[in-house]
Amino acid sequence: MKRVITTLLMLGLCLAATAESYVPREGEVKFKMLRTTQNEAFREVRNSPFTKHFYSHPTYKIIDLDAAKPMHDYLGIGVSMTDASCWLLSQIDAEVRNEFLKNTFTKSGLNLSIVRLNCGSSDYATELYNYNDHKGDVEMKNFSIARDEKYMIPTIKMLKGYNPAIYYFSSIWSVPGWMKTSGEMCGGALLDEHIPSFANYWAAYLKAYKEQGIEIDAITIQNEPLTDQRGGCPATFVSAEQEAQLAGKYLPQAFKKAGVKTKIWIHDHQYDAYKRVLDILENKEVVRQIDAVAWHPYNGEPYMIREVKAKHPNIPMHLTERGPNLAMLDVQDVKWWADVVFGAFNNGCQSYCSWNLVLDADGQPNVGKFPCGGLYTIDVEKNTFTESAQAKLFRQFGPYVDRGAKVLSIEQPSETISAIAFQNPDGNYVVCLVAKNVPNKRQTLQIKYRGEYMLVSLPFNTWSMTTILIEK
Numbered sequence: 001m002k003r004v005i006t007t008l009l010m011l012g013l014c015l016a017a018t019a020e021s022y023v024p025r026e027g028e029v030k031f032k033m034l035r036t037t038q039n040e041a042f043r044e045v046r047n048s049p050f051t052k053h054f055y056s057h058p059t060y061k062i063i064d065l066d067a068a069k070p071m072h073d074y075l076g077i078g079v080s081m082t083d084a085s086c087w088l089l090s091q092i093d094a095e096v097r098n099e100f101l102k103n104t105f106t107k108s109g110l111n112l113s114i115v116r117l118n119c120g121s122s123d124y125a126t127e128l129y130n131y132n133d134h135k136g137d138v139e140m141k142n143f144s145i146a147r148d149e150k151y152m153i154p155t156i157k158m159l160k161g162y163n164p165a166i167y168y169f170s171s172i173w174s175v176p177g178w179m180k181t182s183g184e185m186c187g188g189a190l191l192d193e194h195i196p197s198f199a200n201y202w203a204a205y206l207k208a209y210k211e212q213g214i215e216i217d218a219i220t221i222q223n224e225p226l227t228d229q230r231g232g233c234p235a236t237f238v239s240a241e242q243e244a245q246l247a248g249k250y251l252p253q254a255f256k257k258a259g260v261k262t263k264i265w266i267h268d269h270q271y272d273a274y275k276r277v278l279d280i281l282e283n284k285e286v287v288r289q290i291d292a293v294a295w296h297p298y299n300g301e302p303y304m305i306r307e308v309k310a311k312h313p314n315i316p317m318h319l320t321e322r323g324p325n326l327a328m329l330d331v332q333d334v335k336w337w338a339d340v341v342f343g344a345f346n347n348g349c350q351s352y353c354s355w356n357l358v359l360d361a362d363g364q365p366n367v368g369k370f371p372c373g374g375l376y377t378i379d380v381e382k383n384t385f386t387e388s389a390q391a392k393l394f395r396q397f398g399p400y401v402d403r404g405a406k407v408l409s410i411e412q413p414s415e416t417i418s419a420i421a422f423q424n425p426d427g428n429y430v431v432c433l434v435a436k437n438v439p440n441k442r443q444t445l446q447i448k449y450r451g452e453y454m455l456v457s458l459p460f461n462t463w464s465m466t467t468i469l470i471e472k
Contacts, residue, residue: 029449030471036334036396038437038462047468050452057444060455061413064448065429065470068421070406072316075167075351077341077398078114079104079375080321081156083125084365085357090151091380098158100376100385104357105162110391111398113163116320116353117156117170117216119205121185122223123233123368124356128185131205135178138197140204145212153212165403167351169218170209171268171320173234175201180236187231190222190238199250203258210260220268220294220320221246226276233368240276243267248285263291268320272300277308281315292316295349302343309348319344323355324373324388326363334465337393338418338434345407345420354390396465397422397432405430413445417458427472437463 029050036042089097103109120130134142145153159166174185179197182188190198206216225238238246247266255262266286267277277293280286293315295305305317322340324332341352359366359374366372375394377386387395401422408421416438422430435443435458443458449470458464 029452029454031454032469034396034467034469035459036392036465037459038464040459042392042395048455050447050449050454052452054453055446055455060444060446061411062446062448062453063410063413063419063421063431065408065410065421065431066448066451068408068410068423070423071346071409072348072407073350074345074401074403074405074407074422075316075318076113076403077110077394078112078116078167078351078353079357080116080118080122080124080323080353080355081152081159082118082122082356083152084359085124085374086152086155087126087365088358088360088378088380089155092378092383096383101158102162104376105159105166107399109399110394111163112394113165113403114167114169114351114353115156115159117168117209119170119172119202119219120174121234121367122171122173123366123370124359124372125367126365128234128367130174130176130185131208132201133176133178135176138194138200140200143201143204143208145205145208149212153209153214156214157212167218168214168216169220169265169320170205170216171220171223172202172236173223174236182228182231184231185234187228187235188237189228190236190242192242195242195245196250196254199246199254202251203254203260206255206260206262207258216260216262218263218265218291220265221251222268223321224269224296225267226269226273229369233370240280244280244283244286247280247290248283248288252289264289265292265294265318265320266290268294268296270296270299271302271304274300274304274308278311281308281312287312287315290315292318292350294318294320295344296321297340297344298322302347305348317349318351318353319349320351320353321355322352323375324390326371326373329373332389333436334389334393334463335416335418335434335436337390338420338432338465341390341393342418342420342432342434346409350407354394358385393434393465396434396467397430400424400430400467400469402426414443417443417445429468429470429472431468431470433458433464433466433468435464435466437461 132143177184179194180188222238228237229235358378405422417435447454
């Protein structure tokens with residue numbers, strides 16, 4: 001009997017020490033913990049409090065917020081509203097569409113606050129198209145965005161009602177073929193003689209959208225300028241010399257003439273092409289005229305962009321495209337996406353933009369050769385949406401990080417845990433941890449804040465995403 005009583009007393013002491021029974025004392029650090037796992041949906045969970053006691057176990061790595069330094073501002077996370085996505089959204093019931101967009105672009109859902117538009121046809125469109133197929137019309141007298149008025153512009157305008165602070169930027173895949181060596185939208189290089197025409201085309205687009213009530217904050221001069229995709233989809237090869245001329249001279253002149261104040265971002269291509277960026281930035285007029293460098297993470301590693309940041313610390317950087325790939329869904333889990341998304345922010349990017357907002361289960365509509373999926377998969381017959389692993393990750397931190405927050409420098413806890421930390425403009429902290437499933441191993445770390453420590457034990461035998469919101 002004595003043994004039973006002793007066991008019950010010990011059990012009672014253990015229960016008293018659990019988070020469910022813990023009542024915070026006055027003066028303690030206030031925090032909230034949110035978690036998603038393989039078998040448990042996004043929810044609030046409890047955790048033991050911050051204490052002055054340090055856990056000296058060597059595997060308990062520390063995320064030290066006291067020592068973390070602000071690296072750069074946070075602009076937000078976003079998605080591409082391609083022609084394909086807008087067309088699909090136009091096919092479903094208005095009530096369902098409106099609720100979906102509300103949940104995606106407000107803090108009740110993902111809190112996406114950046115939208116990438118396409119100037120003419122990308123590879124994710126219902127057809128190949130541009131805005132001026134009149135050969136030789138360098139002054140853009142026949143330029144028209146009438147096609148976009150059918151379903152693209154109405155959909156884009158809807159977003160402003162849900163999030164008036166959305167930051168819009170646009171990218172171009174191909175100018176009309178008559179400006180290129182190929183004579184076609186798919187493949188070919190920009191002709192030197194049509195560099196001014198290219199700039200006038202951009203200016204006409206921005207002016208036309210402005211007249212529709214959509215002011216575009218920035219453009220990337222050319223999507224993936226180092227390749228013409230061998231004619232497999234809308235694409236244009238633009239040399240570094242041509243891009244420097246566009247950025248430093250022709251685009252600013254055309255924008256001024258058109259009365260638009262849109263910012264200019266260069267590159268919009270791979271991490272491993274950072275030397276091309278450095279070459280372009282040797283031109284002092286380019287440095288004076290541009291606002292940012294845009295990156296894609298398909299080739300290379302995020303640390304590569306640090307060399308550009310080191311030489312040009314005052315030029316912002318953004319990651320402008322990466323979404324699900326139908327050929328890689330088996331490996332693109334939440335930890336994989338955390339490495340990509342957090343890697344961009346932790347190495348200098350102020351924003352991250354996914355690719356198509358919605359596509360169907362086969363990655364359609366698609367006039368190109370790449371098997372991409374949507375941030376959400378849409379079933380227009382059933383009026384339903386299925387979120388991707390990337391969307392799950394966005395939901396884990398997007399609603400809690402405000403524009404103007406600082407991305408903080410922290411050490412990564414381990415190879416199996418990806419981490420990122422922000423300090424919001426109000427001084428509060430957001431720490432997000434994404435862990436892969438390491439079978440039969442407990443993954444544990446510490447958060448240090450105001451000289452105190454909190455032990456965080458991640459769930460056993462499952463992947464997990466954990467967000468910790470800490471009051472200043």
